[in-house]
Amino acid sequence: MKTLMISLKIFLFFTILTGLVYPLVVTGIAQLIFPAKANGSLILSGGRVIGSELIGQQFNSPVYFTSRPSAVSYYPLPSGGSNLGLTNVKLKKFADSCRTRFLVFNHLDSLTMIPSEMIFASASGLDPHVSPQAAFLQLDRIATARRFNSGQKRKLVQCIRDLTEAPQFLCLGESRINVLLLNLAIDKIR
């Protein structure tokens, strides 16, 4: 009985300490030093929120760079991957159809090596990045769709270069480019 009383009291105490005080303290500090990041790294454009820097979006239009395939079509409630095993015929078919669609959509010849992230779905279904190679493969298609002249096309290449993120601290992770930020940047090319 004594043990049960202690247990109840100490449990209540830790619930308040680690369940209320701790998250509130962290929230307080976070909102003070990193307000934008703590609130989801949202992007404002023309006075309204058009997305988050960290959450990928789906792009089907020929004037935009396309994101990776997604098992949840970039709808975040809930997030997740396909969870298909490598011997699942659905995965093979899915990868083949993504490859064909990418080749046809970007007018590439059938021997082009496509970066693997463009034929496989991500783990979160919300991956905001693609590799720089995947962006360069879409370059001509976008320039054509936007009827860019050679000067504008140079700016387009420059956009990709500028927005490519190298591995963090030179050694962590992979080179990558944020598709939403890239598409926002190319909208500004005049």
Added chain:
Amino acid sequence: MTIQDFIQLVFFFVLLIGLTPVLGNYMYKVFSGKKHIMLPFLGWLEKLTYRVSGVNPDEETNWKTYTFALLVFSLTGFVFAFLVQLIQSWLPLNPEHLAGVSWHLSFNTAVSFMTNTNWQSYAGETTLSYFVQMTVLAVQNFVSASAGIAVLLAVIRGLAGKSTDKLGNFWTDLTRITIYVLLPLSIILAIILVGQGVVQNFKHYETVQSLNGLKQIIPMGPAASQIAIKQLGTNGGGFFNANSAHPFENPTPFSNLLEMLSILLIPAALTFTYGKMAGSRRQGWTIFTVMLILLLTGLIISLYAEYSVNPVFGHNHLMEGKETRFGIVNSVLWSVSTTAASNGSVNAMHDSLSPLSGMIAMINIMLGEIVFGGVGSGLYGMVIFIIITVFIAGLMVGRTPEYLGKKIEAFEVRMAIIAILLPNMVILIFTAWACVSQAGLAGLNNAGPHGFSEILYAYSSVAGNNGSAFAGLNTNTVFYNLTLGLGMLIGRFGVIIPVMAIAGSMAGKKVTPPSSGTFRTDNSLFIGLLIAVILIIGGLTHFPALALGPGVEHMLLNAGITF
């Protein structure tokens, strides 16, 4: 693999090995009641805890009282967690008006977080309110981790102390671990994570009109505070469904490094603490070495499997279920670390790993979560294998087996065998049951041997209190929620009770000083023997099941056969 990939791996292991003695020494001071650097800042909080709850911190108890306190405390947490989920729709901090959770899911989740498993049959962003995530799940993340370390401390005192029947005070251990170790580390980690982009707020989900005109609802919440402790406490339950693959949980390669390091940090450092408390640092480093060798072996096989070419997908890198910012190496390193430690958070979908990588993940769990393992639980699990090893070595040389100067006798060996058998029975019996029942097969997402692996992985994960999954398997059904919940209970307390009995029995034994005939437990011969015993026990138990699942799948994949 590129040179940069190697640098990342080396960097990670250098950090892990370098931080082990630093944190290990700090924890040694905290746990043995010595002066340490956090005492001036947080000493008042420890005293306040005792005053509020009526604990006498100096009262030492025997193994039965210690275990009883732990069981009562776990039960308290379970009941609270179970009830709060049922009524979450009437509680505050529920901006999305999420409905109450079903009884069987609530049971599963309550057991899951109380046992430090963090198996999730639900998707966080569409199921649980901020209130439940904070006051139920995050709290259990802290206290279930502390309880695991507390058991370890009692075991060390039993093994290494002078002849006594006192193993310490559960409430004191629980309080010190939570306040001096988990809380400060979590605050620091949480704030760094927000700096990388992890969300921490109490806002409504943000509805946005995306650039191509589609509606997108972006989830929010106090995620950083929960992610910090989920990694440090080897809990692993994600705030969002995609766990640490979600860009809001793990936005950058740097956040990835920190989270990955946090998975192994405390279990690794505890080996150093163990050595210090046992009076011989070499004993601690011996265990560390065994764990590191097993971890690296798994990592090498897993990397090899992910980079091999197969006839189905040719030379394509297997990016299915992986994130661009992490790439293959970080995804594989994480999958090996999270299953070796009983963390269970994922940054890539294990269901879509190559068959052999998936098998390594399963083996790590099946060996009993002792390759670093859960905080506390990894090391007391390892002690069980040490007892078996010393016993076998004793049989070979014909002497009474001893460990740390105390004799190992029939009772200890019997308890050790029980602790090894119970979780393994959960894995094999429940898997077999699910495979022949309609309710079990209904949840499958994949056919053929991979489907079998999904079920095998699920029961291994709960028996080892890991919590990761081949997540294609739909387990939010009455059958799975109940059997998996039961598996977690057996996997947790089926080990804790026998191991505490060992501690109690060892505590009373006389210490004999080492002589020239003593079988040493701190040299390379012992390292080899211990690894052999671990692999033979794990291998004999699980080889048939693994052959049927990932083994067959690997061969089919290489023959180009799909289902």
